[in-house]
Amino acid sequence: MQFLEPMGAWALLALAAVLAFYLLKRQYEERTVPSTYLWRMALRDESASRPLERLRRSLLLILQLLAAALFALALMRPALPGHTAGEFVIVLDASASMQAADETGRTRMEEARQRAEELVRGLNALDRVTVLRAGTNVDVLTSRADRQTAIAAIRAAQSGSGGARMEEALSLARAMAQEIEGLGICVFSDASIAPVEGASLYAVGAAAENRALVSLAVEETASGGRAVARVANYGAACEIQLEGYADGVLCDVRTAQAGAGETVSVSFDVPPGAQRVEARLANGGALALDDARWWRRAEDARRTVVLAGEGNLFLEAALALRADIDVVRASVEEAPAIEGAQLYIFDGVLPQTLPQSGSLLCVNPPEGADILGISVAGAQTPQGAVHAGDRFSENLSLAGVALRTYRPLSGGEVILLCGDDAIAAWAESGAQRAAVIGFDLSDSNLPVKYDFPVLMLQLLDALAPDASMGVADAVVGEAVPVTASARAEAVSVITPAGESVSLAPPFPAAPFTGADEVGEYALVETLPEGEERAWFAVYMPAAESDVRAVAEDAAQAGGGAVRAAGREMTMWAVLLLLAALMLEWWVSRREN
Incomplete structure (x- = not known):
């Protein structure tokens, strides 16, 4: 037997109070009696001459002492032994799927909080509880706290809108278990967990059906626009009900049949000139977070690019790949004075003072130049193959690329190398960015390789981002x-x-x-x-949209001892107390 509320033992003082009432001498007043029988009773009552009278054997006294003892026992919350751990870790799954609601509207997170609170209430008063919330981050809500603090943290825990870093939470719990002997780990989740020694999984929620919007695309036409939404059905075959909104106003309602586990496309009309389009499921199912998708019309912003140099067909062809770019040709002296440009390109030349705003693309700069920390050395003859560096190397093969001469670069992040020398580099200084190519494009076959437009598009997207994207x-x-x-x-x-x-x-x-x-x-x-x-x-x-399957309660090796403190016997103590009070009342009436 153990007690969950040992402080309730203070109620045992009621036993002394009951005894005091029986021991203290009662005071009497003089009366004239007409009967010797009554006289004998009066003599018996006045026989005590001390302040305290002798304690007489009384069934009523025994019952009252029993009731006081049972009252104290109920306050102490007796329980059968059920655990050996004095330290617990409660892990609450806070992933988006925990917001799935059942038919009564109760979410899985609400069920997890209720079950976790019941478990903590059943622990010993001296036990300590750590509460972890596993969402997109692992949050320590309490650390080795008492039961009331842990319950307050559990009640305040909310599910998030992302995944759950359950492995990180369990790793933290395992690290604590290495330092604390007998640590109990209790996980409340709707998903299965990898076996963890000493951990118990408390599965929450029931299998539910759900439908989710997985994509939304809008195609503009001469008469307006057409939106296409993709809907995944995580459940039995059903009818999809989709609502389309344009600039916040309902513009179309469509239905479509979806088989079990099927993903279907649903299209609806969009008025011309709509700036914002929203698709919304009218019968989304158990989870509401995945019932909507949005589309916004991108701003039609132009990018001004200043090109200074003798002229380079390869560069001009690369700039033509971006429809949002307006090219302004200028001399090397005029270029820095042009304000508002997103990008300045210097081909074979470099002004004495570089522009202080806007990005820079410097091709074949002169020896000794310094561009945002990238230094240019003297010309050299290639001694190795051209290969990619650390930046902008995606989808580049550079097979067969050859150079006549180049100027090695130092500083910044490497884009291209020739042997061990950097021949293209990237640097940033505050908001300003720069890319430097240390060779003349006409001295290389790179512009006729498919790698050239790929590389230039990556550089342009970084130097002058396309606002429409x-x-x-x-x-x-x-x-x-x-x-x-x-x-x-x-x-x-x-x-x-x-x-x-x-x-x-x-x-x-x-x-x-x-x-x-x-x-x-x-x-x-x-x-x-x-x-x-x-x-x-x-x-x-x-992955959080599929709420058709849930885990089952499971205790891993060593986890049997981390259940609740055992079967609580408080209710039996209360019932015995009521029985004792009823019997005391009956005996009292009988004696009177």
């Missing part, structure tokens, strides 16, 4: 890479809740790591002439 949609919990304009004075992100998160200064802009909720976000660049906004959406992980 916006920012790629992301998944909750992932870092969103940001390529800001070289002319940006500040960069920030506005969340669906309206909060503004600053990314720069300082430059270069840091990736956005606050994508913690599903919805639309705005990347805001502050330029000298005003603000530019690029919209992107953040969605929950696709």
